[in-house]
Amino acid sequence: MGVLHAPVFGQTTPFTPKHADILRGGYGPYRENNDLLYYHLDIRVDPERKFVTGKNTIQFRMLAEGQRIQLELYPTMHIDRIVKGHTALKYTRDGGTVFVDFPTMLRKGRKYSIDFYYSGEPKEQGRFGCFTFKKDKEGKPWITTACESNGASVWWPNKDQWRDEVKSMMISVAVPNGLIDVSNGRFAGKRDLGDGYTQWNWHVHYPINNYDVALNIGNYQHFSDKYKKLTLDYYALPEDLAKAKKQFTQVKGMLEAFEHYFGQYPFEKDGYKLIEVPYAGMEHQSAVAYGNGFENGYLGRDWTGVGVSPRFDFIIIHESGHEWFGNSITAADRSDMWIHEGWTTYMEGLYVEYWWGEADAIKYLNGLKPKVKGKQPIVMPRGVNAEPDEDQYFKGALFINTLRSIVDDDQKWFTLIHDFYQHFKYQNIMTEDVIAYFNQQTGMDLTPIFNQYLRHTAIPTLELKFDESAGTVAYRWKADETNFAMPVRVGDLNHWQVIRATTDWQTMKTPLSKKNFGVATDLYYVNVSKS
Structure with a gap:
């Protein structure tokens, strides 16, 4: 071929x-x-x-x-x-x-x-x-x-x-x-x-x-615990047993957070196991592999560089998150692996939000931006064993955070992602299934937005042209998708207003200068161009 x-x-x-x-x-x-x-x-x-x-x-x-x-x-x-x-x-x-x-x-x-x-x-x-x-x-x-x-x-x-x-x-x-x-x-x-x-x-x-x-x-040493009715079984080498007993206490907080957002741990009959291994970690179903050195962060590092990740053990949180996305819901083709990694990386942000609040979650997720390379689309060709690169983790999570801002109603958003998981659990799905569900449940045509982030390398750019003498700003999206349209919060960071930008120029009145006119780039993964 x-x-x-x-x-x-x-x-x-x-x-x-x-x-x-x-x-x-x-x-x-x-x-x-x-x-x-x-x-x-x-x-x-x-x-x-x-x-x-x-x-x-x-x-x-x-x-x-x-x-x-x-x-x-x-x-x-x-x-x-x-x-x-x-x-x-x-x-x-x-x-x-x-x-x-x-x-x-x-x-x-x-x-x-x-x-x-x-x-x-x-x-x-x-x-x-x-x-x-x-x-x-x-x-x-x-x-x-x-x-x-x-x-x-x-x-x-x-x-x-x-x-x-x-x-x-x-x-x-x-x-x-x-x-x-x-x-x-x-x-x-x-x-x-x-x-x-x-x-x-x-x-x-x-x-x-x-x-x-x-x-x-x-030569594993075994100890156990329970979370509600769920059995928790832990396995560590003898020299690491004491460290494991201390570090693995984070499992209950992980379960509490993820069950809050998505529902019950999906493999109750099999229980949950966390097992020490000589590599970083892996999401093996009901037998999560752990090799993070019994330290917070990721392999001793501040994973996103913004001071949040040292509060928790990255491997426990991320690899266990795959029990919901990757193991319970599985991509039907490797090309669509962002369904595993993008969603589970976004779950890291939800874990932060559950325990430390939305501001820290947004800070944590925005710390992923320098990791995005933009060299190839997230969704790869089908049927040829093509695996996406690491952008599926970071760009995928930032895109999902952008979707939250597009929905612009947290009660609806959290109901949406909970029901999305429940609808597809124990199934093998593709990106088209995700898009169809979100379109149906929101009543929006989100297809061009999904396509822009997942099937193209570039993220959308909000182009702004100021006429300060007239007190106006013209705006439009520059994107690969011809029908791309996405609301975005702009203006004064203390008093955002939502504009419904498309790929065609529109104009609005603004008392703000080019210097003071802001865009909520912490809530939307976009570029901004001012002229």
Whole structure:
């Protein structure tokens, strides 16, 4: 496939996908012909050999007749066999893609189950290594996973995409005696296998995306608490236990704030877990990974540089926020990942607002502005495994804060975002779903505004031309979207007035000079040009 420009989405940066990205990113006929129902991932992890063996039982319902389905497993891993009952199935590998063929036609509406046996040495890759064999300070094995970018198929076979999720899952992990595994879901018991290994079992009661599935193997110390009816389970290494008991008290305040804005923690049957890991952190569903050094801020830094972030532990707040956006609500394609990151970054601001007030929240969010690079649109080309850059976090959150100012009624705004989450929870959605919901609920046509911020690199500029002798100012938006129109507060910062600016020039009377005429750029993420 050639260079994609995706003009319908305002994509201006050329993007050339690789063959592997087309296979992994596309939702082709052998993915769309089936609906995932259930996984049982049953593996054994050998720390000394840095080796895994196991199988994934995959249950699915056919949505159309066919004899082939598409799964994924990295080519560095070995396929031992794939069977349906006692029947060995043929398969074809194309890089990380595995096409599984059945000897007879699979019927629409029928449920089927296969066992995918595999083994190998997962290779460390990506920012957090994806699957890493490390040692703790005492020299004991410390094995973790974090595979959002590289894909879960680095270490286990699955339908490695975002659109389709299993409805529930069982995770069984055998590790050497003396170690424990902490995975997603509710602890379902352990079993001594009699060969020096113990199997740890976890039952996931909710839909889960594949990259959230996690192993955390080590000499963990466990302590617990409760928030209302929700169980809180914490895991730390022995030398960090005291620090964890102090730092993890922030979880209850996080839950209180986010439940206030969006509703009940979405995975109550599975509980909430916070687990020490040797990397910064990751939003693994009901098993949040934590590696922020038991300090406030982010890795010891004032994250937004405005004096607010040192009041709380960034990783606890941000990664836990993903339980609502990213885990409960999941983007159906990596291209729309801002639904995870933009919303969760905005949730950081809501956490600040809940505990310290709106002024500090606005200060915190505006501290994100220097982080925006503006090199590519937030929404990337679809179906080619294209991941947005970090603007999805910062520009995404600033855009959502701008939407609040457009609604210009906090009671309506907080009802809107609460109901937005409740409407889409446990679903996989796209940007178009978000836009349609906001348009319907507000009665406004917000589509050009969404498109400007998400599908173009530039933010809108409010152009102002002053005629001080006449006491007037002319104004218009300079934007990529031809129908762009957005209200904005202007004038005296103590007595704002709202103007309904469009891309056409309009004129208003003002007693203010060019120097004293203000724009509420802390409430709207815009540029201003005065002449």
